[in-house]
Amino acid sequence: MYRYDNHDFALVRERVAQFRDQVARWQSGELTDEEFRPLRLQNGLYIQRHAPMLRIAVPYAMLSSAQLRALAHVARTWDKGYGHFTTRHNMQFNWPKIEDCPDILAYLANVEMHAIQTSGNCIRNITTDQFAGVAADEIIDPRPLAEILRQWSTFHPEFAFLPRKFKIAISGTREDRALTWFHDVGLHLNLDAEGEPSFRVIVGGGLGRTPIRGEVVRENLPWQHILTYLEAILRVYNLQGRRDNLYKARIKILVQALGVDEFSRQVEAEWAHLKDGPATLTREEYERVRAHFGAPAYKTLPAGQAGLQAQPAGDKAFARWLARCIAPHKVPGYAAVTLSLKAPGQPPGDITAAQMEAAAQLADEFSFGEARSSHEQNLILADVEQSRLYELWQAAKALNLATPSVGLLTDMICCPGGDFCDLANAKSIPIANAIQARFSDLDYLFDLGELDLNISGCMNACGHHHVAHIGILGVDKNDAEFYQITLGGRQGSQARTGKVIGPSFAAAEVPDAVEKIIGVYLAHRHPDEVFLDTFDRIGIEPFKDKVYESRAHGKARPHPAEQRTEQRT
Numbered sequence: 001m002y003r004y005d006n007h008d009f010a011l012v013r014e015r016v017a018q019f020r021d022q023v024a025r026w027q028s029g030e031l032t033d034e035e036f037r038p039l040r041l042q043n044g045l046y047i048q049r050h051a052p053m054l055r056i057a058v059p060y061a062m063l064s065s066a067q068l069r070a071l072a073h074v075a076r077t078w079d080k081g082y083g084h085f086t087t088r089h090n091m092q093f094n095w096p097k098i099e100d101c102p103d104i105l106a107y108l109a110n111v112e113m114h115a116i117q118t119s120g121n122c123i124r125n126i127t128t129d130q131f132a133g134v135a136a137d138e139i140i141d142p143r144p145l146a147e148i149l150r151q152w153s154t155f156h157p158e159f160a161f162l163p164r165k166f167k168i169a170i171s172g173t174r175e176d177r178a179l180t181w182f183h184d185v186g187l188h189l190n191l192d193a194e195g196e197p198s199f200r201v202i203v204g205g206g207l208g209r210t211p212i213r214g215e216v217v218r219e220n221l222p223w224q225h226i227l228t229y230l231e232a233i234l235r236v237y238n239l240q241g242r243r244d245n246l247y248k249a250r251i252k253i254l255v256q257a258l259g260v261d262e263f264s265r266q267v268e269a270e271w272a273h274l275k276d277g278p279a280t281l282t283r284e285e286y287e288r289v290r291a292h293f294g295a296p297a298y299k300t301l302p303a304g305q306a307g308l309q310a311q312p313a314g315d316k317a318f319a320r321w322l323a324r325c326i327a328p329h330k331v332p333g334y335a336a337v338t339l340s341l342k343a344p345g346q347p348p349g350d351i352t353a354a355q356m357e358a359a360a361q362l363a364d365e366f367s368f369g370e371a372r373s374s375h376e377q378n379l380i381l382a383d384v385e386q387s388r389l390y391e392l393w394q395a396a397k398a399l400n401l402a403t404p405s406v407g408l409l410t411d412m413i414c415c416p417g418g419d420f421c422d423l424a425n426a427k428s429i430p431i432a433n434a435i436q437a438r439f440s441d442l443d444y445l446f447d448l449g450e451l452d453l454n455i456s457g458c459m460n461a462c463g464h465h466h467v468a469h470i471g472i473l474g475v476d477k478n479d480a481e482f483y484q485i486t487l488g489g490r491q492g493s494q495a496r497t498g499k500v501i502g503p504s505f506a507a508a509e510v511p512d513a514v515e516k517i518i519g520v521y522l523a524h525r526h527p528d529e530v531f532l533d534t535f536d537r538i539g540i541e542p543f544k545d546k547v548y549e550s551r552a553h554g555k556a557r558p559h560p561a562e563q564r565t566e567q568r569t
Contacts, residue, residue, distance in 0.1 A: 001062045001064060001143075001292065001293070001370060002059075002062070002143075002147045002289070002292040002293070003112065003292060004112045008112070009109070009112075011154075011155075012109045012112075012114045012116070013106075013109050015043070015105075015114065015116055016102060016105045016106045016109055016114075019039070019040075019043045019101070019102055019105065020102035020106075022036065022039045022040075023040075023098065023099065023101065023102055027099065038120060038161075040098075041119040041120040042116070042117055042119065042120035042122060042160070043101070043105070043115050043116065043118075043119075044056065044057070044115030044116070044118035044119055045098065045101055045115070045119075046119065047422070048094065048420050048421060048422055049418070049419075049420055049421060049422050049424075050094075050095075050420065051094060051095045051096070052095075052096055052097065052098050052101070053092055053093065053094050053096075053420065054092070054093045054096050054101055054104060054115060055086070055090050055091070055092050055115060055118040055119060056071070056074075056090060056091040056092070056093070056108065056113055056114070056115050056118070057090055057113065057114055057115060057116065057117070057118050057125050058085075058089040058090050058091060058113075058125070058373050059089075059125060059126060059146070059147070059150050060089070060125075060126055060127060060128045060132065060142070060143055060146040060147070060150070060170075061089040061127070061128065061129075061130050061132070061372040061373050061374065061380075062143070062370065062372060063363075063370065063371045063372060063373060064111070064112075064363075064369060064370055064371075065360035065361070065363040065364045065369045065370070065371070066111050066360075066369075067111045067112070067113055068356045068357070068359055068360035068363065068371060069356070069357055069360045070107065070108055070110070070111040070113065071083055071091055071108075071113075071356055072353040072354070072356035072357045072360070073107070073353075074093060074104055074107065074108065075093065075352070075353040075356065076353040078093070078096045078097070078100050078103070078104050079093045079094065079095045079096055080094070080095045081352060081353050082350055082351060082352045082353060083350070083351055083353075083356070084347070084349050084350050084351075084416060085341065085349045085350075085351065085373045085374075085377045085378075085379075086349065086377070086462070087375045087376075087377065087413060087415075087462060087463070087464055088124065088125050088127050088167070088375065089125060089127055089130075089372075089373045089374070089375065090118055090125055090373075091373075092416075094416070094420050116154060116155075117153070117154065119165075120165070121161055121162045121163065121164055121165055121166075122153075122159060122160055122161070122162060122165070122166065123153035123156065123159055123162075123166045123167075123168065123234075124165055124166065124167050124168075125150075125167075126146045126149045126150050126153070126168050126169070126170065127167070127168075127169045127170075127178055127179075127183075127375065128142045128143065128146050128169065128170050128171065128172075128178050129142070129171055129172070129173055129177040129178050130177070130372045130373070130374035130375070130376075130380050131173075131177065131327055131336050131372075131380070131382065132146075132172065133293060133295075133382070134329050134330055134331070134334070134336050134382045134383060135173050135177075135327075135328075135330065135336075136327075136328035136329065136330050137173045137174040137175055138172055138173045138174075138330060139172055139173065139174065139189060139190055139191060140172040140189040140190070140191065140197050141172055141293060142170045142171060142172035142187075142189055143293050144286065144289045144290040144292070144293050145170060145187075145189070145197075145223070145226065145286075146170050147289050147292070147293075148226075148227070148281065148285070148286070148289055149168060149170070149226075149227075149230075151289075152227050152230075152279070153168075158231075158234070158235070158238065159234050159238065162234070162237065162238055162241070163237065163238070163241030163242060163243050163249040163250075164241070164246070164249035164250045164251075165250075166184045166185075166234070166237075166251065167183045167184050167185075167206075168183060168184065168185045168186075168187065168230075169183040169185075169186050169187070170186075170187040170189065171186070171187070171188055171189065172189040174493075175492055175493055176188070176491070176492055176493050176495070177491070177492070178375075179375065179464070179467065179491055179495065180202060180205075180214075181202060181205050181213050181214050181495040182205040182206055182207055182211070182212075182213065182214065182466075182467060182495065183202075183205050183206070183214065184203070184204070184205065184206060184250065184251045184252070185201065185202065185203055185214075185230065185233060185251075186201075186202035186203075186205055186214050187199050187200070187201060187202070187226070188200040188202070190220075192220055192222070196222065196223065197223040198220045198221055198222055198223060199218070199220075199221040199223065199226055199229075200216060200218070200219050200220070200221075201216070201217050201218040201219075201221055201229065201233075202214040202215065202216055202217070203215060203217045203233060203251065203255055203260075203263070203267075204251055204252040204254070204255030204256065204260070204263070205252060206250055206251075206252040207461035207464060207466045207467070207497075208250070208459060208460050208461045209247055209459045209460075210247075210250075210252065210253065211461070211466040211497045212252045212255075212256065213495060213496060213497070214252070214255075215255060215260040217233075217260060217263065217264040217267060218264070218267075223281065223286070224280050224281045224282070225271075225275060225280060225281075226281065227279040227280070227281060228271060228274040228275055228276075228277060228279050228280055229267075229271055229274075231274055231279060232267045232268075232270040232271035232274055233251075233267050235270050236254075236263065236266045236267050236270055237251045237254060240254055240258075240266075241253075241254050242254070295331075296368040296370075296383055297368075298331050298334065298383070299333065299385065300333075301331075301332055301333020301334065301385065301386070301387070302332065302333055303332035303333065312390060317397075317404070318390060318393055320404040320442060320446065321393050321397075321402055321404040322389065323404070323446075324404045324405060324406045324407060324408065325337060325338045325339075325340065325402070325404055325406050326338075326389065329382075329383070331383075333385060333386055333387075334383055334384060334385060334386065335384050335385075335386050335389060336380060336381070336382045336383070336384070337366075337367075337380065337381045337382075337384045337389070337392060337396075338374070338378050338379070338380050338406045339359060339362070339371075339378060339379040339380070339381065339396055339401040339402070340378055340401060340402065340403040340404075340405060340406060340411065341377055341378050341379065341401070342377075342378070342403050342405055342410060342411050342412065342436075343400045343401075343403050344403070344410075344436045344437070344440055345433060345436065345437075346400075347414065347416075347429045347432065347433075348377050348412055348413065348414040348429075348432055349377030349413075349414065351379070354399075355399055355400070355401060358395075358399045358401075359371060359379055359399075359401065362381060362392065362395060362396065362399075363381055366381055366383075366384045366385075366388060366391075366392050367381035367382060367383045367384055368383050370382065370383070375413075375464075376406075376411065376413055377413055377414075378406065378411075379401070404442065405442075405445060407450050407451075407452075408445045408446070408448065408449075408450070408451060409435075409439050409445055409448055409451045409453050409470075409518075410435065410436050410439055410440075410445060410453075411452075412432055412435065412436075412452075412453045412454060412455060413452075413454040413455070413463050413464050413468070414428050414429065414431075414432040414454070414455045414463050415428050415455065415456050415457050415462035415463040416428065416429065416457070417429055417455070417456075417457030417458075417463075417474060418457050418474065418481070421457060421458070421462075423457075423458050423460055424457030424458045424474060425457060425458045425459075425474045425475050425476035425481070426457050426458070426474025426475065426476065426481035426482065426483065426507075427457060427474065427481060427507075428455045428456065428457040428463060428474060430507065431455055431472060431474075431483065431507060431510055432455055434507075434510065434511045435453065435510070435511055435514055437511075438511040438514070438515060439514075439518075448518065448521075448522075448531070449530040449531070450530045450531065450532075451469050451470070451530070451531045452467075452468045452469045452470070452489075452490075452491075453468055453469065453470045453471075453472070453514070454467070454468035454470075454471050454472070455471075455472045455473075455474075456471075456472070456473050456474065457474040458473075458474060459473070461473075465486065465489075465498075466486065466489050466497040466498060467489040467490060467491050467495060467496075467497060467498070468486070468489050468498065469487070469488065469489065469490065469498075469531050469532055469535070470485065470486075470487060470498075470514060470517060470531075471485065471486035471487075471489055471498050472484070472485055472486075472510065473485075473486070475504055477504065480506075481506075481507055482504040482505060482506060482507075483504055483505050483506075483507065483510050484500060484504040484505075485500070485501050485504075485505070485510075485513060485514075485517075485547075486498030486499055486500050486501065487499055487501055487517065487535060487540055487543055488532070488535050488536070488540065490532060499540055501540060501543060501544045501547060502544055502547070502548055503548075503551075513547050516543075516546045516547050517543050517546070517547060519546065520542050520543045520546045521534050521535070524537075524538050524542065
């Protein structure tokens with residue numbers, strides 16, 4: 001993984017000193033709350049429902065074991081003993097004191113971590129595939145270019161105060177696992193006719209209040225021009241993006257307003273002034289960064305599943321774990337392993353200080369001292385010898401990190417929701433816990449097959465509910481918490497948003513509604529079909545009919561708030 005040089009260390013430590021001074025001036029009254037707000041946000045510090053929240057950057061998902069141990073120390077020393085992984089790979093601490101945050105950031109700077117631009121109207125953390133560098137379907141490792149984008153975007157003077165936040169995702173695999181179609185900019189890496197890296201550039205995607213799949217504005221952009229082309233996109237956005245309306249300020253609204261052809265024309269016109277300029281990437285610079293991502297000291301091991309032959313036969317629990325938590329690796333004899341943060345009763349994405357330290361030890365013992373966080377809110381050990389999988393499983397199981405549900409119904413994405421977030425309309429975590437409890441039978445989950453369920457507590461869609469097979473959105477109706485359900489969303493290369501099935505549900509009704517949806521799927525599916533296959537074949541109406549049958553027959557009255565459609569829904 002990338003290691004800081006003297007310039008990186010100096011930049012991060014100077015930022016900590018600057019922020020320490022800003023906090024002191026705020027405490028003394030020299031800075032008002034309003035003046036302090038943009039300063040703290042661009043250092044990852046929010047004021048949440050009950051306490052401050054500090055968001056730590058995890059660039060393109062990479063974590064060293066030393067960084068995991070440092071995060072554990074922060075959780076234990078300055079928080080309540082745990083942290084939360086977000087859908088952008090980052091770590092959030094929900095209970096630090098504002099006056100302690102400079103000390104936290106100074107401590108993390110020693111292990112090459114920071115909170116720079118994890119909030120604010122700027123370019124946020126660059127995200128990518130959690131299996132980058134090891135994925136069996138990878139065309140180009142995106143991590144060197146993600147690191148180049150990180151360095152370019154950090155403190156870029158033109159883009160510190162954009163109309164709204166700006167998110168970039170990059171994928172180098174055949175199957176998109178980075179949700180690139182729903183980012184402000186999505187980048188698909190490929191090889192051109194000469195075998196050189198090139199980009200498909202997607203602009204104007206996003207979830208939130210107005211979910212929109214992005215549009216392709218450029219095919220086969222040579223890798224040398226990626227920074228200048230992104231700069232052209234951001235200049236057009238900075239110039240024309242809405243600043244008078246928070247809900248219309250994202251670049252997706254601008255692309256829709258101009259039309260993709262006109263937006264592309266303006267970008268190309270701006271790029272004409274930037275192309276081949278000082279920000280053009282050189283081979284030397286690319287190789288300098290790429291050297292940080294060389295392959296670890298892999299052993300020469302048997303190909304295929306030969307390494308698994310030594311594992312115990314007939315162990316059903318281990319077999320389940322192999323089926324759900326192991327991903328193919330491009331190096332023979334190795335596997336990528338997901339450590340699940342979705343144990344029953346645990347808020348999805350939460351991890352205790354003890355688990356962080358234990359995961360760091362597992363990374364040292366099994367995966368060359370490195371781990372990754374995923375936008376599905378799990379941890380990954382990317383380089384595990386197949387012959388050691390049983391040993392790793394036993395260790396992970398003892399740590400409650402081996403729930404064999406990856407890709408299944410209870411491997412849900414869930415934002416912190418109304419338990420923590422000021423923006424939330426409804427709680428997310430109790431809904432997740434109720435669904436986990438209802439669908440706790442592993443045999444049943446395995447029979448259901450691939451099925452994504454995501455939960456967001458508000459329209460900001462931090463839980464990615466729009467792109468789930470079953471999406472749940474918290475809405476506020478007459479000061480009561482209700483939940484809207486969507487069906488048919490999906491990630492990947494065919495990404496699209498789901499469809500709302502109808503009026504929302506009270507919290508106690510949500511598990512029943514999900515169970516009815518599952519019942520329709522089971523009643524209609526053909527052999528070997530997964531949920532999306534059945535949904536695409538039969539459409540939304542059978543699900544809608546079943547879920548609302550009691551209301552249609554007068555057996556249950558809707559909440560009075562159901563008589564009106566509130567704007568926030």
